Amino acid sequence: MEPTGTESNNSPNPKKTSSGLEENVAGLLCYVLGFITGIIFLITEKENRFVRFHAIQSIFIFGGLAVLNTVLTFIPFIGGIISFFIGPISLILWILLMIQAFRGELYKLPYVGDLVLKQLK
Numbered sequence: 001m002e003p004t005g006t007e008s009n010n011s012p013n014p015k016k017t018s019s020g021l022e023e024n025v026a027g028l029l030c031y032v033l034g035f036i037t038g039i040i041f042l043i044t045e046k047e048n049r050f051v052r053f054h055a056i057q058s059i060f061i062f063g064g065l066a067v068l069n070t071v072l073t074f075i076p077f078i079g080g081i082i083s084f085f086i087g088p089i090s091l092i093l094w095i096l097l098m099i100q101a102f103r104g105e106l107y108k109l110p111y112v113g114d115l116v117l118k119q120l121k
Contacts, residue, residue, distance in 0.1 A: 017048045027101030030054040031094060034062035049120060054101050056116045061097070061109065065090050 015023045027050055030041045038058030045051045069086050072079035093109075100107035108114065 015048070015050075017045055017051050019044060023048055023050045024102050024104045026051045027054040027104075028098045030058045031062075031098045031101065034094070035059045035066065038062065050104075050106060052120060053106055053116055054097070056119050057097070057109065057112060060112050060116060061093060062090070064112075065093075 017023050017026045019026065021029070026041060026045065026048070030038050030051065031054065035058055038055045041051055041055040042059065045055065065086055069083055072083040072086070075082075097107065097109075108117070
């Protein structure tokens, strides 16, 4: 999946967050437990734009996938087929987003990344 845009935060001196973590570590942790850690970091991090971006993106992506998967369980047959593919897609996104955050990249997923940037303004 190609990013619609990335910005790098790689610098010789990594920035710290209000929690004392380096921002790339905090960005990675936003994805570790899906939308749950996204919510935690959104609440606790008030200033670091990089961490807040990844926290909101985690909430939108993994919260949305959880809701979609729940709704699909009520649709006979076709819901099960579509739901079958959500697991591997979620795993791939989870790994990709954690790697990009740890590398210091402000990795925007198509469509969702633009919504996240609007929320940050």
